[in-house]
Amino acid sequence: MSWFKRENNPEKKAQKPEKGQRKVKTEGLWLKCEGCKEIIWKKDLEDSHNVCPKCGSHFRIDAVARLQLLLDGPYQQFDTDLASADPLEFVDQRSYRERLATAQEATSLADALISAAGTLEGRKVQICAMEPKFIGGSMGGVMGEKITRAIERSITTRQPLIIISASGGARMQEGAISLMQLAKISSALMHLDEARVPYISVLTDPTTGGVTASLAMLGDLNIAEPGALIGFAGPRVIEQTIRQKLPEGFQRSEFLLKHGMLDAIVPRLQLKSYISQALTFFSGPVQ
Amino acid sequence: MDPETPEQTPPEPPNLAWQRVLLARHPKRPHTLDYIERLITDFHEIHGDRLFADDAAIVCGIGFFESRPVMLVGEQKGRDTKDKLHRNFGMPKPEGYRKAIRVMQIAAKFGRPVITFLDTPGAYPGIDAEERGQAEAIARNLREMARLEIPVISICIGEGGSGGALALGVGNQVFMMENSVYSVISPESCAAIIWRDSAKAEQAAAALRLTAEDLLHLGLIDGVIPEPPGGAQENTDAAAELVRKKIRDSLEELGRLSGAELVEQRYKKFRRMGNFFTTHAGRTLVAGD
Ligand SMILES: [Zn+2]
Numbered sequence: 221m222s223w224f225k226r227e228n229n230p231e232k233k234a235q236k237p238e239k240g241q242r243k244v245k246t247e248g249l250w251l252k253c254e255g256c257k258e259i260i261w262k263k264d265l266e267d268s269h270n271v272c273p274k275c276g277s278h279f280r281i282d283a284v285a286r287l288q289l290l291l292d293g294p295y296q297q298f299d300t301d302l303a304s305a306d307p308l309e310f311v312d313q314r315s316y317r318e319r320l321a322t323a324q325e326a327t328s329l330a331d332a333l334i335s336a337a338g339t340l341e342g343r344k345v346q347i348c349a350m351e352p353k354f355i356g357g358s359m360g361g362v363m364g365e366k367i368t369r370a371i372e373r374s375i376t377t378r379q380p381l382i383i384i385s386a387s388g389g390a391r392m393q394e395g396a397i398s399l400m401q402l403a404k405i406s407s408a409l410m411h412l413d414e415a416r417v418p419y420i421s422v423l424t425d426p427t428t429g430g431v432t433a434s435l436a437m438l439g440d441l442n443i444a445e446p447g448a449l450i451g452f453a454g455p456r457v458i459e460q461t462i463r464q465k466l467p468e469g470f471q472r473s474e475f476l477l478k479h480g481m482l483d484a485i486v487p488r489l490q491l492k493s494y495i496s497q498a499l500t501f502f503s504g505p506v507q
Numbered sequence: 508m509d510p511e512t513p514e515q516t517p518p519e520p521p522n523l524a525w526q527r528v529l530l531a532r533h534p535k536r537p538h539t540l541d542y543i544e545r546l547i548t549d550f551h552e553i554h555g556d557r558l559f560a561d562d563a564a565i566v567c568g569i570g571f572f573e574s575r576p577v578m579l580v581g582e583q584k585g586r587d588t589k590d591k592l593h594r595n596f597g598m599p600k601p602e603g604y605r606k607a608i609r610v611m612q613i614a615a616k617f618g619r620p621v622i623t624f625l626d627t628p629g630a631y632p633g634i635d636a637e638e639r640g641q642a643e644a645i646a647r648n649l650r651e652m653a654r655l656e657i658p659v660i661s662i663c664i665g666e667g668g669s670g671g672a673l674a675l676g677v678g679n680q681v682f683m684m685e686n687s688v689y690s691v692i693s694p695e696s697c698a699a700i701i702w703r704d705s706a707k708a709e710q711a712a713a714a715l716r717l718t719a720e721d722l723l724h725l726g727l728i729d730g731v732i733p734e735p736p737g738g739a740q741e742n743t744d745a746a747a748e749l750v751r752k753k754i755r756d757s758l759e760e761l762g763r764l765s766g767a768e769l770v771e772q773r774y775k776k777f778r779r780m781g782n783f784f785t786t787h788a789g790r791t792l793v794a795g796d
Pocket of ligand 1: 253254255256257258272273274275276277
């Protein structure tokens with residue numbers, strides 16, 4: 221299996237400059253909201269989990285913040301060191317290995333997903349959150365495997381599954397391997413469905429491509445945050461195909477709700493109680 | 508070899524991947540209906556998704572393969588301009604995928620095998636397709652194909668355009684024709700993203716590893732169906748005979764499995780795909796707690 225031959229390359233990881241250190245916030249204490257153009261105090265924005273206190277615009281948050289938002293306290297992580305072995309040895313302007321190393325450095329994650337078990341308002345759940353800062357939250361073999369294992373744990377433990385999507389879709393640098401993850405995860409979700417264990421899919425900005433065309437649309441409930449970009453094809457691809465401008469609000473959560481593609485739009489600060497109530501509906505009160 | 512001579516760069520190998528892309532898209536390449544005509548007797552097309560429309564980019568129907576009743580589902584490109592427009596260049600919309608899973612479920616109900624032909628540049632990227640839930644339609648097909656308690660044989664006959672092809676491709680056995688390609692993204696789109704230049708598609712084709720041999724080596728398909736010399740477009744009858752042989756063998760093999768075994772075999776096969784991992788060791792990766 222020739223694609224393993226370069227996997228143990230310790231120098232590469234060691235020589236990376238400490239990029240994360242430069243991320244000290246120097247912008248000051250105030251921000252301008254892209255939604256309402258109002259000046260908002262940064263601390264207010266952080267306190268409200270990156271939802272503008274003035275207009276309710278939802279800004280992106282990372283995977284760790286997602287888990288903190290939804291879970292009651294400490295949680296157990298799985299497969300934290302599972303990383304791609306670059307089976308295609310994909311090289312464009314930079315090698316995939318370099319892109320991975322940079323993303324790993326920047327996010328302290330081995331790939332674009334955290335998979336965990338914890339409690340949500342006292343109920344044990346399996347939960348996965350994608351990290352949009354890790355190569356656009358793209359899905360390759362690692363994400364596919366981690367999600368499939370989470371589904372299998374849900375089946376074994378009968379703990380409900382929650383997956384929070386934030387992804388540009390399948391990861392190009394793993395070619396057809398990424399594509400087949402759609403089938404792999406969807407097949408596992410068929411077994412979860414047969415086992416009648418609840419699955420809630422949370423679509424956040426952005427959820428497009430292969431992630432939408434598989435796990436994100438297969439929840440018992442598919443719910444989205446307000447204003448999230450959600451679609452199969454990216455807006456640019458569609459514009460090029462039809463050669464006309466896209467209508468206002470196209471492929472946003474509200475557009476999908478109107479066209480019958482979502483069960484509900486739920487603001488970020490209400491997500492936890494919404495999911496808790498839905499799980500009570502599905503599985504009864506917490507024992 | 509003269510040791511003084513500086514090492515010569517070997518001549519650039521012909522880009523086989525790109526040649527395959529061109530063959531897969533060859534204007535004379537046999538399409539789904541060409542194979543159905545040669546392999547299936549008493550074929551009757553089944554139309555419509557019972558929800559919105561009949562999508563001509565996917566052909567479905569009942570018929571007999573060597574006197575065995577089978578359900579056919581295949582993506583269909585057009586031949587002349589008018590036909591191409593009618594078939595939407597082989598790019599299905601949600602109603603096409605919904606028709607496909609509808610007929611597959613009919614086949615499952617009556618214990619009939621399904622044969623699918625994959626041949627699309629991709630699912631149609633348009634406003635109407637998005638409005639009607641292109642992503643949902645594909646996702647549902649993936650999950651529901653996994654549930655079918657019948658033999659499903661999928662053959663990529665030309666262009667395996669990402670999720671648009673995979674939506675018909677969750678088979679117990681998946682084959683690619685020798686000169687077909689199967690990819691997560693078209694070489695042109697890949698090049699446009701990476702190099703901001705769709706003219707670099709040839710390079711992207713090689714990088715994506717999208718040939719039948721590539722997918723076989725990566726463990727993503729079950730076999731390669733040879734084509735007549737020069738490619739299937741040179742001799743459609745001969746190509747169809749090679750496909751016939753593979754379907755015959757595959758039906759016989761899968762016919763030995765029960766419904767439950769077929770579901771399990773299909774799941775186990777896809778469950779293993781893409782497990783090329785390494786350990787990201789040497790630093791703390793725990794970001795939570
Ligand atoms: Zn605002």
